[in-house]
Amino acid sequence: MNVGLIGFGTIGAGVVEIFNTNHDLIREKTGKDLKLKRVVDLDIETDRGVDIDPEILSTDADDILNDPEIDIVIELIGGYEPARSFILRALENGKHVVTANKALLARHWDEIMATARENGVRIAFEASVGGGIPVLRALNESLAANRIKSIYGIINGTANYILTRMASEGMEFDDVLREAQRLGYAERDPTFDIEGHDTAQKLIILALLGFGVYVPEEDLHVEGISKIRRDDIEYANNELGCSVKLLATASLDDGELEMGVMPFLVPHEHLLSSVNGVFNGIYITGDFTGPVMFYGKGAGRRATASAVVADCMDIALNPESPLQPGPGVRMVESIREFRETRSRYYIRLDAVDRPGVLHEIAGAFSRHEISIESVTQKGALEGESVPIYIVTHEAAEGDIQSAIREISEIRWVTGEPVRLKIL
Amino acid sequence: MNVGLIGFGTIGAGVVEIFNTNHDLIREKTGKDLKLKRVVDLDIETDRGVDIDPEILSTDADDILNDPEIDIVIELIGGYEPARSFILRALENGKHVVTANKALLARHWDEIMATARENGVRIAFEASVGGGIPVLRALNESLAANRIKSIYGIINGTANYILTRMASEGMEFDDVLREAQRLGYAERDPTFDIEGHDTAQKLIILALLGFGVYVPEEDLHVEGISKIRRDDIEYANNELGCSVKLLATASLDDGELEMGVMPFLVPHEHLLSSVNGVFNGIYITGDFTGPVMFYGKGAGRRATASAVVADCMDIALNPESPLQPGPGVRMVESIREFRETRSRYYIRLDAVDRPGVLHEIAGAFSRHEISIESVTQKGALEGESVPIYIVTHEAAEGDIQSAIREISEIRWVTGEPVRLKIL
Known part of the structure; x- marks a missing residue:
């Protein structure tokens, strides 16, 4: 051949x-x-x-x-x-x-x-997602007898490298990005990787194979990691027992598909939280097989080439295979609006430390019926801006967005609040 | 069909x-x-x-x-x-x-x-190793363009459950075993699982697919976990930053294969150390793909059945496939004697705390040219038996065995010393 x-x-x-x-x-x-x-x-x-x-x-x-x-x-x-x-x-x-x-x-x-x-x-097209990790073949063939329930993936090595270094070295985003560019782990224009677009394209392919549904990038919520600060990662790690990871997620709930790209707090007990550096991990749950994870180098010349040649070998072995990518049937009845998705949330905002501020912030959550699990405000001199870390009970994304919009209009809140879902 | x-x-x-x-x-x-x-x-x-x-x-x-x-x-x-x-x-x-x-x-x-x-x-026979984890197909097909360098596997859920519970709950081996039997995670006669024989059978299949070499169980060093104590796990975790895991290992070094089953200290940075409970993880390194890991339920009705049905589907799709299990060529020139394998070691022994004991122990290591990285002896009343924890630099298994034999003959050393390789 x-x-x-x-x-x-x-x-x-x-x-x-x-x-x-x-x-x-x-x-x-x-x-x-x-x-x-x-x-x-x-x-x-x-x-x-x-x-x-x-x-x-x-x-x-x-x-x-x-x-x-x-x-x-x-x-x-x-x-x-x-x-x-x-x-x-x-x-x-x-x-x-x-x-x-x-x-x-x-x-x-x-x-x-x-x-x-x-x-x-x-x-x-094994090499199109996860580089040398044989995740597409697994999804398409090894798990073929399963109805897939969820796919959670760390599938961009650049973003994961940056988040890992921020955590391990206590560095800020911009400094790690410059280091990653110097080492060749990030492009000169890193937008595609750090703002989640690369992750979104791979997620679209994963969802096609896992759920038989095509969702164009325009219809996906795609959010990157550039707003995350060192103190977010430290608070998540030390106080909440979580790592911060950019996740591609697609999960089926009662026939309705939730799908998107955004940074999450991932509890340390979850194996995805141990996927560090430029490595990728894809965590898939099937109705029979339960959770499985695939881990390896998601990019790079040798790993990606290994997947390309394995595909050639598979074709050489089975050129007549009537292999159908995807489950063959559409497993999804509808796609959930991003605003309707529900999660626990981590929220960090900066506010001037003065009487009444916390009361105003709490009011915004209360008006949107979001209940608060914990609030931490680091001490500071009155009148200085300090971070406030909030964890909510389960709430709808739309309500969180509305509350955050109101909060950012409070006179004493400085900068833009950050909100991350908790896996 | x-x-x-x-x-x-x-x-x-x-x-x-x-x-x-x-x-x-x-x-x-x-x-x-x-x-x-x-x-x-x-x-x-x-x-x-x-x-x-x-x-x-x-x-x-x-x-x-x-x-x-x-x-x-x-x-x-x-x-x-x-x-x-x-x-x-x-x-x-x-x-x-x-x-x-x-x-x-x-x-x-x-x-x-x-x-x-x-x-x-x-x-x-996907279901024969790793239950619902598609590791055999990955090894046989997805990594087919690679020369496999090493395979490290946690492939017995019972042993891994016991070690995980000993670590998380601070329990002793016998107590966890009884708990596992009550929960159905361990057989009434648990020998096959806890003494490494189940792991060895799976390793033989992994080595056939990865290296094209058949090693019968009689020729393998197979060692289980029943001698491991709570304090071994605690010392490994707190002082050495390692988890204790029962590993199947097969690795190629200059054409020579090292292969066996025994408990290892696995550093926390290594992803295998995060494979907990009844879960399995198989960590494979190929010359092009680099390290990849496969994780999931290694046993159980639904996960294993999922692999069985996936095999049936693959046969239905490609009944004529001339699929050759294994690399087709023998990748191994010779098999290394277990005594010749080299590693850093963790050694724990119990000795009566009295003058000269440590000197005698150190002498045994010295006579076999084993150099010591660290020694920790917990304080005790003189005349009582206390554990001594030793970490060596890289040494040959045969020398370690000889030194341990001499040490166990020292009058003040009580019980049988335990030695674990460090990954």
């Missing part, structure tokens, strides 16, 4: 390296000689640090898409175009496709899956 | 329940109507608490093995015979087999795999 690779970047080079290093393993395991016949990139000059026959390099994707001898096309250029056109043409030409392109799948899922089905070929 | 189930015990009843509850899901996912055509058990009278058509019950395994309409045989009776004969006959009659029988696979692997190959049918 011949493989064509479009996109000779970081992960593409990792794929070439696996084919070089573990070629015997791949052959023994699949019983087929998977051969990298052609590698296409706009830049075929730069040395990627891997051995490659210069004869197989090309700058023209048609050399792969129109080559009848190529059976599997690996797409690793990312983004919407020309990746979408390349993938559709490969499928139409009867080639199986392996991709790590979460953005494309999260937007054009139906079109791509329908094209694969119509042409009787397979599309595999 | 028709399925026959031999063994209508706890897990068998779980399988029937999944077929009842999630029948539509299984049909949509596989595109096939997987039907439970026959259920065989010696006892077909007892109510298992699940709906079943009495017409399909039988006490004669031949009603499954000789029925040409049955495509998949699920074997859930456990043990060596008649399970082995039933499985071999099913395979010879051209039927695929799904089993959870770790004992049988760990002893008769070659015979069973060869019979499946010769008859062109599949054998699947």
Whole structure:
């Protein structure tokens, strides 16, 4: 079987390296000689640090898409175009496709899956979520006999690295972000990672496989971690026994799906709270299997390439498999409005320490029928601004938002209050 | 496709329940109507608490093995015979087999795999290790492009429950064991679980899939947890920042395999130390994917049945798959003698507190060239027996054993010293 690779970047080079290093393993395991016949990139000059026959390099994707001898096309250029056109043409030409392109799948899922089905070929995309962690195969195959009840995922290594360092080193967000950029764990423009958009795209794919429902990013509540301060993390850790984690969540409650991306307080007893640094963890509960978690490197050249090559091997073994991504049936009756979701909440606000302030704040909660579990105000000189930490009993997101809006209008409350759900 | 189930015990009843509850899901996912055509058990009278058509019950395994309409045989009776004969006959009659029988696979692997190959049918056994955790499929398929470097597993829920309760409640081994027996987490005769034999059988299967090498239990070092005391766990936790866990380990060092079952001190930073209670966790490192961990319920009716049915679905989807369990090539040049394995060690011994004792103990270590990292002796009245806690630098198991033998012969050392490796 011949493989064509479009996109000779970081992960593409990792794929070439696996084919070089573990070629015997791949052959023994699949019983087929998977051969990298052609590698296409706009830049075929730069040395990627891997051995490659210069004869197989090309700058023209048609050399792969129109080559009848190529059976599997690996797409690793990312983004919407020309990746979408390349993938559709490969499928139409009867080639199986392996991709790590979460953005494309999260937007054009139906079109791509329908094209694969119509042409009787397979599309595999394990590397699109969780890098080297085999979570999609688990969700799609190993847990296939289960109705999925919930998926909670730490699926962005950059955000998790930042939150972990803030906790372990007592650093503020901006300082850790600069460190992460220096170490290559964060992009120069980190918005996509730290504001939750990367997490949201992966969540869309997880929900498709777990619940058979497609929710576009526009319909999702997506919130990042840039407002979180060191003292939030310290209070959560020391007083509430929780870690702060950016979570992708999708859970089914009586046929209604709750789904979104936001930072949560995760109790230390929960295994997700021990997923630290650049690592990812995806915690899935099925009706029969109960909770299972998958952990590993969610990004990086070697881990992601490992998932890409495993997909190629699976296609080589089972090219005729009528594998249907997702449960095949839609498990969801409706999608819950974000405002209707309920949780316990942690709220931190800064207020000038003077008589009556706490009374006014408590009034706002009371008007929205939110009951308070605990309030902590650190001492300060009267007239100075101090943080107040509040934990509520279970309340609706909409009521919390309304209360917070009222509170932020109180004259003595400075800055914008922060509210996090508690898992 | 028709399925026959031999063994209508706890897990068998779980399988029937999944077929009842999630029948539509299984049909949509596989595109096939997987039907439970026959259920065989010696006892077909007892109510298992699940709906079943009495017409399909039988006490004669031949009603499954000789029925040409049955495509998949699920074997859930456990043990060596008649399970082995039933499985071999099913395979010879051209039927695929799904089993959870770790004992049988760990002893008769070659015979069973060869019979499946010769008859062109599949054998699947996800449920044999880690219950509902899809670790075998991950090892065999998702990580297939990797050379596995190491496998560390907490794969016995009973032992892990006992160690977890000893730590969280400050209880002694015997008390927790009695509690576990009362709650149904431990058998009346708990030897198989607490002395590591169950863990060893599962490890043998993991090593076959990860390293392509078969090591019979007789050749393995297998050690359980019954000698561990509350104060070992407390000292490990408070002074060394470690949890005590019964680990199955298999790791490759320069072509040489180290493999065994024994309790370890696992540092709190390692995710395995957070796998608590009856849960299992398997931590696998591949050369490309880096470390990945799989977590979930390692036993129990519903979780294990979920893995059994997922195997049936996989066979229904890919009956022709030439799937080769294991890497296809033997990754191991030789197996390291247990005495040659090296580690840091925790050693606890009880000695009468009198002048010269510590000097004699230190002498034994010194004679075997073991260097000591720390020694803690709790104060006591002179002449009373007190525990002494020792941490060594890296040393060979054989030297540690020799030193401990000498130490236990010192007149003032009471009872048998305990030594645990540190991960």
